[in-house]
Amino acid sequence: DTGVSQNPRHKITKRGQNVTFRCDPISEHNRLYWYRQTLGQGPEFLTYFQNEAQLEKSRLLSDRFSAERPKGSFSTLEIQRTEQGDSAMYLCASSLVSTEAFFGQGTRLTVV
Amino acid sequence: GDSVTQMEGPVTLSEEAFLTINCTYTATGYPSLFWYVQYPGEGLQLLLKATKADDKGSNKGFEATYRKETTSFHLEKGSVQVSDSAVYFCAFWMDSSYKLIFGSGTRLLVRP
Numbered sequence: 001d002t003g004v005s006q007n008p009r010h011k012i013t014k015r016g017q018n019v020t021f022r023c024d025p026i027s028e029h030n031r032l033y034w035y036r037q038t039l040g041q042g043p044e045f046l047t048y049f050q051n052e053a054q055l056e057k058s059r060l061l062s063d064r065f066s067a068e069r070p071k072g073s074f075s076t077l078e079i080q081r082t083e084q085g086d087s088a089m090y091l092c093a094s095s096l097v098s099t100e101a102f103f104g105q106g107t108r109l110t111v112v
Numbered sequence: 113g114d115s116v117t118q119m120e121g122p123v124t125l126s127e128e129a130f131l132t133i134n135c136t137y138t139a140t141g142y143p144s145l146f147w148y149v150q151y152p153g154e155g156l157q158l159l160l161k162a163t164k165a166d167d168k169g170s171n172k173g174f175e176a177t178y179r180k181e182t183t184s185f186h187l188e189k190g191s192v193q194v195s196d197s198a199v200y201f202c203a204f205w206m207d208s209s210y211k212l213i214f215g216s217g218t219r220l221l222v223r224p
Contacts, residue, residue, distance in 0.1 A: 006155075033211065042116075042201050042214030043156070056210055091155055098207055100146060105155040 002026060004104035006092050012110045013082055020078045021107045025094030032075050033101060034067055037089040049075060050097070082111045114139050116202050118215035125192055125222050133187040133218045135176075135202035143204035145169075145178055145185040146212070150199045159187075159200070192222045 005024040013019050025032045030051050035043035046065070047057045051072040060066070064082075069075040079086055089108050093101040119134040137143065144163045148156040160169035165180035174189045185202060202215040 004155075031210070035212075040216070042203070042216050043212070044214075045211040048210050093156075093212075100144075100158055100161055101212060102158065103148070103156040108153075 004092055004094050004102055006090075006104035006107050008107060009105060010108050010110075012112060015084060015111055016081055018078065018080045019082055019109065020076050021090055021092075021109075023075045023077070023092030023094075023104060025074070025092070026102060027073075029094035029096055029102075030072070031095045031097060031101075032069055033093040033095075034075070034077050035091040035093065036061070037091055037106070043091055046077075079109075082109075084111045087111045114204075114206075114213050116204060116213055116215035118200075118202050118218050121199075121217070121219035123218060123220050125220070127194055127222055127224055128191045129222075131187070131189040131192045131196075131220065133200055133202075133220070135185045135187065135215060137183050137185065137202070137204050137213075139183075139204060139206065139213075141206055141208070142180065143206050145176070146203045146205075147174070147176055147185070147187050148201045148203060148214075150201065150217070152198075156201065192220070194222045194224055196220060197222045 033048040034046040037043045049069040064080045067077045089106045091106045093103045095101040146161045147159040149159045160171040162169040162178040168177045199217045201217045203212045
């Protein structure tokens, strides 16, 4: 299967700890997106990359959130000093420029 | 601002019933329109799309027509199955943009 892959699928962490999620996009896709989804809501855009360039990050929720895509392939999303309000599903998607986005299965974060 | 409004759920139907989920959008310009489906504990799957006015997207018995005059993209299926039970999200994006705008989702429950 060559879809978007996210790891881990589930993460439980204690408040104040740092967490990092990984996303492997569809191989030929040059755009990669991160979204956050809370219970009962639609996905909310966080940031996106075109190749290795992060072209939009103003929607990252705070300076505790950061994302990288070092070689234009996989991406990581890090949350520092987690808070209970960070508990959510974090979704990654990829696309070619100006085509539909394909989503991974998401990483569900629970902060206790 | 840009937004998507979906009918509130849950929508509960008996198997083989007719389904309509309403979706209207507010956008500056002429977006591409999408329906995504999310099964429990999973990420989003693209169900269908339409990229210009009067286009009809279809997949797996689901259909939606891009109505520019009413800014709508209602999802329909003639005969639902238990396996269609999921959350359905309407979304759009602009060619000049980089992110999908999602509605809050409509949960569908199909009973045998």
